[in-house]
Amino acid sequence: MNLNSYKLSFSIAWVHLVSKPKQTIIAMLGVTFGIGMFIALVSLMTGLNDFTEEITMTSSPDIHIYHDITEKRSSILEQLNPQGLNWVHHQKPKNETLRLRNASQIIDLIRKDDRMIGVAPTLSSQVFYNYGSVQLNGVILGVEILEEDKLFDLQSKMKEGRLEDLLSYHEGIIMGSGIAKKLNIKKGDRVVITTPQGFTKTLKVVGIFQIGIGTVDNVRSYANISMVQTILQQDQAYITDINIKVKDRHQAKEIAKELQAKFIYKSEDWETANATMLTGSNVRNIITYAVSFTLLVVAGFGIYNILNMTIYNKMKDIAILKAMGFAGKDVRTIFMIQSLAIGLVGGLIGLLVGFILSYMIAQVPFDGGDIINLEHFPVNFKSKYYVIGIIFGVTTTAIAGYMPSRKAARIDPIEILRGQ
Amino acid sequence: MTTQSPYVLRTQGVTKYFYDPEKFQVLKNINLTVNRGEFLSLVGKSGCGKSTLMYVLSTMDTDYEGELEIAGERLTGKKQNELAQFRNNHIGFVFQFHYLLPEFTVLQNVMIPALKLGKYSNSEIEHRAIEKLTLLGMQEFAHKRTNKLSGGQQQRVAIARALINDPDIIMGDEPTGNLDSYNSNIVFDIFRELTSAYKQTIIAVTHDDEFAKKTDRVVVMSDGKITTN
Numbered sequence: 001m002n003l004n005s006y007k008l009s010f011s012i013a014w015v016h017l018v019s020k021p022k023q024t025i026i027a028m029l030g031v032t033f034g035i036g037m038f039i040a041l042v043s044l045m046t047g048l049n050d051f052t053e054e055i056t057m058t059s060s061p062d063i064h065i066y067h068d069i070t071e072k073r074s075s076i077l078e079q080l081n082p083q084g085l086n087w088v089h090h091q092k093p094k095n096e097t098l099r100l101r102n103a104s105q106i107i108d109l110i111r112k113d114d115r116m117i118g119v120a121p122t123l124s125s126q127v128f129y130n131y132g133s134v135q136l137n138g139v140i141l142g143v144e145i146l147e148e149d150k151l152f153d154l155q156s157k158m159k160e161g162r163l164e165d166l167l168s169y170h171e172g173i174i175m176g177s178g179i180a181k182k183l184n185i186k187k188g189d190r191v192v193i194t195t196p197q198g199f200t201k202t203l204k205v206v207g208i209f210q211i212g213i214g215t216v217d218n219v220r221s222y223a224n225i226s227m228v229q230t231i232l233q234q235d236q237a238y239i240t241d242i243n244i245k246v247k248d249r250h251q252a253k254e255i256a257k258e259l260q261a262k263f264i265y266k267s268e269d270w271e272t273a274n275a276t277m278l279t280g281s282n283v284r285n286i287i288t289y290a291v292s293f294t295l296l297v298v299a300g301f302g303i304y305n306i307l308n309m310t311i312y313n314k315m316k317d318i319a320i321l322k323a324m325g326f327a328g329k330d331v332r333t334i335f336m337i338q339s340l341a342i343g344l345v346g347g348l349i350g351l352l353v354g355f356i357l358s359y360m361i362a363q364v365p366f367d368g369g370d371i372i373n374l375e376h377f378p379v380n381f382k383s384k385y386y387v388i389g390i391i392f393g394v395t396t397t398a399i400a401g402y403m404p405s406r407k408a409a410r411i412d413p414i415e416i417l418r419g420q
Numbered sequence: 421m422t423t424q425s426p427y428v429l430r431t432q433g434v435t436k437y438f439y440d441p442e443k444f445q446v447l448k449n450i451n452l453t454v455n456r457g458e459f460l461s462l463v464g465k466s467g468c469g470k471s472t473l474m475y476v477l478s479t480m481d482t483d484y485e486g487e488l489e490i491a492g493e494r495l496t497g498k499k500q501n502e503l504a505q506f507r508n509n510h511i512g513f514v515f516q517f518h519y520l521l522p523e524f525t526v527l528q529n530v531m532i533p534a535l536k537l538g539k540y541s542n543s544e545i546e547h548r549a550i551e552k553l554t555l556l557g558m559q560e561f562a563h564k565r566t567n568k569l570s571g572g573q574q575q576r577v578a579i580a581r582a583l584i585n586d587p588d589i590i591m592g593d594e595p596t597g598n599l600d601s602y603n604s605n606i607v608f609d610i611f612r613e614l615t616s617a618y619k620q621t622i623i624a625v626t627h628d629d630e631f632a633k634k635t636d637r638v639v640v641m642s643d644g645k646i647t648t649n
Contacts, residue, residue, distance in 0.1 A: 004535060004536075004538035005535075005536055005538060007535075008532065008535045008536055012521075012532075015521075015523045015524060016523070019523045316517075316519055317519075317521050317522075319519070320513075320515075320519035320521075321532075322480070322504065323478070323480060323507065323513050324507065324508060324513065324532065324533045324536065324581075325504050325505060325506075325507045325508020325509070325533060325536055325537070326504060326508075326536060327500065327501040327504040327505065328500060328501065328504075329501065330504075330536075413480055414475050414480050414481055417480075417515055417519070417593065418471055418475070418593070
């Protein structure tokens, strides 16, 4: 088929479309509605997913290495008599320290691995925050604050003060916004902390951070590693956790396994640590695609019906075109062009409608309460979904248009032209 | 007009059956040769098979036995798509009803088969279409919608459309069947002029005896056979 012939098919298709504008517009609206809803849904759902993933990321590292003292250990009996039939009842947890032995060597080794972006040694301890007569339970993390910033982008989470202040002020503390609010503390105030071992220390609040998750902001505060080591009355090598950020988050699982095998200590990747949250994301994705698919199938049926009707009305035209030398495939092209035009134009308008809808959703206020810090619905505007939307729409219309078009191509001109 | 042979169409032993509602032989061993420039009418009683023969000759009906040759090309056994291409190039059709496309203008209707053939540029095709319309006295209606024309005018446009690709044969299935005697005479005169002045070959199925009598050659069919040639 030459170019001219395509042009001709195109102009005939065009005339068919514009000579029945109402029908064409209704068919297009079906696609527009389907795609528009798809875009709006997918933008909101992926927006939510990205948001949960992001807060997951800020609250847990890609890989977390720690000494898991609750992990089942083999009993002395089993160690001495590995071949025998051993039975040990009610084995008590051994009095083990949380310390990671050779932590600095482990950190050096990990730093040399070029799959990693950042490694942050941490030690944590339960503490009581005392301010005036109020006493609150929480956790203090001893960190190298700039390393920690590389992993969790703390800089952007600071509500008051600067991260660097912690470096210059050894007896400083950066506090979660939740605790600060409950204790009614402001930057520059002093807070007394007490460890379970009974050690007490007064620290100056140099900054306040807000990550956006209540469970973190209400309990956590950061101090210098050496400070926390002092509070815990431990030596300079005492480290309880190593947090790692890797270049490709999706490799974290394998890298974690590798690290666990190498260093014996438990290493947990972010997917395992946040399995429940990620299940929620998957469910949302399934719902989004199921609903959008249904909408588009309905639009597809609309196009199928309208094309069928057009073809029924154009029976005579098709017959004379075939008599004059249009092959079956030329006739099919004419009707496929119509359905694809409906799909493409309806789809593009749908993208616009979807964009406007998502924009409007993004303006709706959303009160996350204490748990998450959100002012509006999180909405995604990634172009990827717009591309998926238009491909989805055009494919549906192509399939819906193919069946009637094939029927048109098979019309036997003789039956219609024999004017009896 | 590529071939030099005196005949433009020839059939050998064309036989055809209808299977519905029961097996019935509608064409019986038809041997027909049509010469270039001949104005032939195909007549016979209703149900004698004249229309069926016409559609076999038109290449649209491929379900027959025997041989069909037009313009020196053997058409029996060719594929539908090749036959469509062949019709576009070599055969013009005029039916009882005009079958013009209602959404297009007169000029566009005449141009469509030529645009499909793609032998000439668009401006040349338009020029040729105007020429054909002028030949039929329809040039002043070129930019009108076809549904604004009278029956006779529509049929003349259909003839212009049949002529646009300079076909070897024009086939007519009751071309005057839907027209009053005045318009029938106009159509006949046009056919007459085309055959005498332009050596156009025309085969027309008709039950109009007046019409048939005036043609060069009358082929009478009865019970699927040619009785008078």
